[in-house]
Amino acid sequence: MRLADSSLDQGATIRPTLLLALCLSCLPALGQADDAILKRVDDHYNHLASLQAHYSEHYTGMGMDRNESGTLLLKKPGRMRWSYATPVGKVFILDGKNGWFYTPGDPQAQRVSAKQLDDLRSPLRFLLGHTQLKKELDTISVHPGPGGYQIAGIPKGMSQRVKLLTLDVDTKGLIVSMSLEEIDGATTTFTFSDMHENLPVKDGDFIFTPPSGVTVVDGLPPI
Template sequence: MKKYIAASMIMFLSCFILFSAVSVPAAEKVAEKAKSQVDDILSKIEARYGGPGFSAVFTQKSYLAAMQMTEEATGSAIFKKPGKMKWTYETPEKQLIVTDGVTLWIYRPEDSQVMTGKPESYLADGKGGSLLSDVKMIRKKFDVTYTGKNANGDHELKLMPKELTGALTKAGLVISAQSFDILKIVYENEYQDKTELNFKDLKFGLNPSDAEFDFKIPEGVHKLKLGSQEKD
């Protein structure tokens, strides 16, 4: 009996060692293939967004976990490298979010209010769709994992921040398998809030004027600093 048990154990260990010897290289090959696939997709995204600027129509859904409430908005956006963006919200109310890469303005005409500050305070690490102003930020700021294709056959990527410098805890992208347009960005934060941005009617090859991103504050509006309730 002891000889049988010993022989069985030797056979088991032999199979285990053989399996391990085979599975480790196999696992490495799978990991290398996945990394190569992510690199290929990111390279094609970077090529697609390689021009000086582009525009898009967007819809936005924001889920506020603490209030268990979902808000929806629509509008259009225009981008120019490096770091210039203008988001024009049409519904549910008019709003403008503009940055020239140095200053950020958030203008709410219905409230006769404009908030100003540094872009980093609102758009750091890809938040607020800012990664669209420089898609190379995806590689620099996130660990990227390919999670497969959705029902439409488009690529899905999971983005985990390399450094947790703010409330953003993870993000996701949906990429067109044909054009490599970014069709959707999803953000989640530490409070379990979730923002989803969907894009359509993308137009590339644009080179908008810098003046497009230089917001002139209208006379008579209330001016606030971002992160403060004190007026200028």
């Protein structure tokens, strides 16, 4: 009986270890094909100095269903400008140090340190440096998508707000849309078109000058 009991005790000790090993072996892993797709996106944007594109933005959440659009301008290193055509004059600028938010008619413009920025447009900041999607997104996955592939994951540092970021990329590695699902169920989708790469871009396009009578305050960006 002692030998039998000893055998049972040893088995009880081993089983959790085997179970853990089996569970770990079942976790999804990126294959060579997936890595090749991620590298294609990385390489595409690592060879860019600037990018201009038209964007359409669709937001649903907090009882709202909103459509906006405008022009996106990116320049390395660390500069980004979202100029809204609807609503006219709304702007979000990342100058490399701070993010600036302003909507015409508001008495204040918001300024947020780039290091503290968790605005939903900020995941595109990885395009402004040395792009490495595997380092920018946690729990990353790659799947076939319309016209190419879908890359999904959680942007690093945004897990308390963003449930999932999905990038639709074409077969050349160009991002054509970006969708963010927030923890509270709100969803924001950006669709990009009419893209022009490596155009001459002036540094002055990324300087925010408050309109007369508008004060600048430090705080969180508006929705």
